[in-house]
Amino acid sequence: MTNDIVDILDALIGVPTTHNHPVTGIASLLASRAEDAGAHVESIESSPGKQNVIARFGPKGTDGLVISGHMDVVPTDGQPWTSDPYALTERDGILYGRGTADMKGFIATITALLPQLPVADFKRELVLIWTHDEEIGCVGSGKLATAYTDPLPSQAWIGEPTGFLPCRMHPGHTTVSIRCTGRAAHSSKPGLGFNAIHVASRVVAQLETLASTWRSQNRFSEHLASPFTVMNIGQIHGGTAVNIVPDQCTIRVGLRPLPGDQAIERVAEITDCLNAVRQHARFGGGEIAIDVDQIAPALLTPSGTALERALCAHSPHSEATGVPFATDGGNFQEMGIASLVFGPGAIDVAHKADEHIDPKELVQCGRVAADLIHRFCVTSASDA
Numbered sequence: 001m002t003n004d005i006v007d008i009l010d011a012l013i014g015v016p017t018t019h020n021h022p023v024t025g026i027a028s029l030l031a032s033r034a035e036d037a038g039a040h041v042e043s044i045e046s047s048p049g050k051q052n053v054i055a056r057f058g059p060k061g062t063d064g065l066v067i068s069g070h071m072d073v074v075p076t077d078g079q080p081w082t083s084d085p086y087a088l089t090e091r092d093g094i095l096y097g098r099g100t101a102d103m104k105g106f107i108a109t110i111t112a113l114l115p116q117l118p119v120a121d122f123k124r125e126l127v128l129i130w131t132h133d134e135e136i137g138c139v140g141s142g143k144l145a146t147a148y149t150d151p152l153p154s155q156a157w158i159g160e161p162t163g164f165l166p167c168r169m170h171p172g173h174t175t176v177s178i179r180c181t182g183r184a185a186h187s188s189k190p191g192l193g194f195n196a197i198h199v200a201s202r203v204v205a206q207l208e209t210l211a212s213t214w215r216s217q218n219r220f221s222e223h224l225a226s227p228f229t230v231m232n233i234g235q236i237h238g239g240t241a242v243n244i245v246p247d248q249c250t251i252r253v254g255l256r257p258l259p260g261d262q263a264i265e266r267v268a269e270i271t272d273c274l275n276a277v278r279q280h281a282r283f284g285g286g287e288i289a290i291d292v293d294q295i296a297p298a299l300l301t302p303s304g305t306a307l308e309r310a311l312c313a314h315s316p317h318s319e320a321t322g323v324p325f326a327t328d329g330g331n332f333q334e335m336g337i338a339s340l341v342f343g344p345g346a347i348d349v350a351h352k353a354d355e356h357i358d359p360k361e362l363v364q365c366g367r368v369a370a371d372l373i374h375r376f377c378v379t380s381a382s383d384a
Helices: 002-013 024-036 104-116 139-147 196-215 263-273 275-283 306-312 329-334 359-378
Strands: 040-047 050-057 065-070 089-091 094-096 126-131 155-158 167-170 173-181 230-238 248-256 287-296 338-341
Touching: 002 024, 002 104, 002 359, 024 040, 024 050, 024 104, 024 126, 040 139, 050 139, 065 104, 065 359, 104 359, 126 139, 126 359, 139 287, 139 329, 155 306, 155 329, 173 196, 173 263, 196 230, 196 248, 196 263, 196 275, 248 263, 263 275, 263 287, 275 287, 306 338, 306 359, 329 338
Parallel strands: 065 126, 065 155, 155 338
Antiparallel strands: 040 050, 050 126, 089 094, 167 338, 173 248, 173 287, 230 248
16 A cells, blocks of 8 residues: 555645645546545535545445545745655655645545445445645635535544644634735925834734733643644735835734634734724824734534544544644534544644655554544444
8 A cells, every 4th residue: 555655645746736826636636536436526616726625435414424634735935955845755764745744645645545445335424525725724625614515424534744643622823914004205204104114013012912911811721832822923014115104014913713712703802902003093194904814713622522532542642632733624613523633744844844754654544544434434323
């Protein structure tokens, strides 16, 4: 099976699927492989070049198992790779390439397993969901959450790289843009203008105060490295020239609301904390506008699910915990699907130069997948 996994992974790595590229190439490959193994496949287009692949095996509508992963990867621009990131490279028994860990290695493993599935014996449905643009806000699964109405199994395994640590919770990720408007003027007469960057500096100060408050509101400390709503002031863009009083400045902020929290409530707190700055801006003829660019919901799956028990049987950990990063699981939760995050590879090497994975972990993952598919799709419901 190792050669099959490597061959498929080689094909997947060779297709750049960053957010500014289509995913149609690998979506077609994955759809074809699933159809050859007996699946009914839907390729659901979200926008030109962007689609989710849903492959269904066994009796449709029965409560088996969802297995999911995202087809996209993060960019490699400016990273000091020692080999071509889009050509799978083996060095000292380790596989290098963008997406090996996050998470084309997992997708390749599941795809390699498909020809061996006893589909004729399935009593309950297996559904593979391969999503697009997870890395820029779980966009593909968000499209499914709002538009896909066919019944799906009630539990999902998302194969993100956790080093085979079962995880049932994670924060969400929300991006907020705060646009500060002033009045342009010649910089030799600043009194004729109103400096939008000065307004933005006041916004940043207020956000830091709010972030400090959030850091004192801890929950899930036994499961999360940062057991509070994390705020990251990630980008500031303003002004056009040094001799012009700037009339525009935009601040982009990333929030990671805790499991169980609603992102929109945190956005409301930002709005409230900026009221005084907004009044200052208006007094000077400016304004502040707050826009929510994207929301990837947090995940909070109850403990003790059948899927948790099954995954823990393949892990040195006796119960599921949490991961600090967002996944498609939050959107699946919105669809009524209880998700667990568990997979080969390490998140610590993801998004970096020389991303890699040990093929032994992929083989191990294949064994886990075979066992879970048997438990949830072949045996009777009472035995799962």
